[in-house]
């Protein structure tokens with residue numbers, strides 16, 4: 001403790017001498033341990049990690065639209081000179097996040113919840129606020145950046161742990177907790193930036209209301225995580241109302257931009273994208289990579305951007321499926337076996353379902369003790385895949401058959417219906433006559449539940465009449481869930 005205090009006071013003195021910078025937003029002097037060029041470098045590195053973990057939505061027009069709106073706001077902010085970038089990531093969870101120095105991402109899940117350009121602009125403005133006020137620098141330590149790499153790298157030495165832990169890899173690490181004051185400040189800044197550009201900032205409250213409803217509808221699903229890091233939506237809605245009361249009256253008519261925004265959403269994927277792999281009837285299918293394998297019944301399972309993982313109901317056995325960075329199954333096995341603390345039995349190179357493969361039993365020293373399992377490498381096309389199944393050594397016998405069945409199940413995917421599966425997508429419909437949302441659901445042959453349709457259209461009362469010619473979102477297509 002004494003040591004720590006000495007360091008703190010040392011840093012305090014150092015700051016008084018030279019490490020002090022002026023906060024671009026508040027104009028106040030504050031301790032800055034990270035220079036602007038370091039901040040930009042951190043953000044660049046983080047953005048690369050994001051793009052390795054999550055794909056961007058393949059829609060150049062939509063990407064250009066979001067970037068253009070973001071660039072306009074950023075150019076009028078306190079830090080116009082930063083290398084700003086704005087992109088839409090292919091993730092169904094409603095979210096937006098900012099990395100230090102300029103990269104900002106919005107998920108397609110959040111776009112699908114919004115229904116005007118003004119709403120989008122206030123969200124982007126909020127994220128710009130985190131960067132202009134240097135919140136992201138304050139929060140994103142080098143350690144966190146290093147941790148980000150975990151979601152991307154290959155996991156070779158397995159550790160038995162509950163699925164909840166591994167599920168945290170990936171997007172959740174990007175959910176920097178800024179604290180409530182910082183969030184309030186970012187809301188203030190987003191409001192101001194959007195208003196300066198002539199947008200109807202009362203729309204900001206609609207975003208928070210939609211997020212609140214999405215959270216309620218999702219129950220215990222991943223959405224509340226984002227909610228947890230921000231002040232309660234109700235509080236944020238009230239803050240918007242207060243800002244509106246205090247703002248000087250608009251001199252010009254402000255922009256909502258509903259039809260422009262909705263037009264951009266036409267064809268956007270909705271919900272999970274089955275092209276990235278999905279579970280059905282205890283089988284994992286990957287239509288783009290054209291393979292399938294069986295998952296033990298009753299096991300919890302999760303499809304992450306770079307791995308498929310599962311845990312037994314008793315949480316004492318697990319599997320991990322990843323890409324192996326090797327030119328052949330035999331090479332991958334050699335690399336696996338050369339790891340410290342790992343003993344690998346004799347390798348079998350029998351073909352599995354027509355594919356070249358290498359399989360072996362192994363034991364490894366993990367943090368919690370010795371684990372035992374099977375590892376398999378499969379060659380398909382120009383890729384090598386790795387499947388590891390394992391449990392604590394003392395539980396291995398009970399799982400031997402389950403592991404073997406799983407390893408033998410990896411096979412090329414040939415079912416044309418699954419190879420051609422497409423995600424559900426958002427379409428924009430113009431009402432041919434006035435009708436309520438219940439009628440609209442029937443008329444548009446909606447493939448999602450009515451309450452979800454009401455959520456994405458921000459309709460409060462499904463029986464209220466909506467005027468003819470109104471644009472509404474509909475959802476078509478999709479795949480049945482496991």
Ligand SMILES: [Zn+2]
Pocket residue numbers: 126130178183186230
């Ligand atoms: Zn925020």
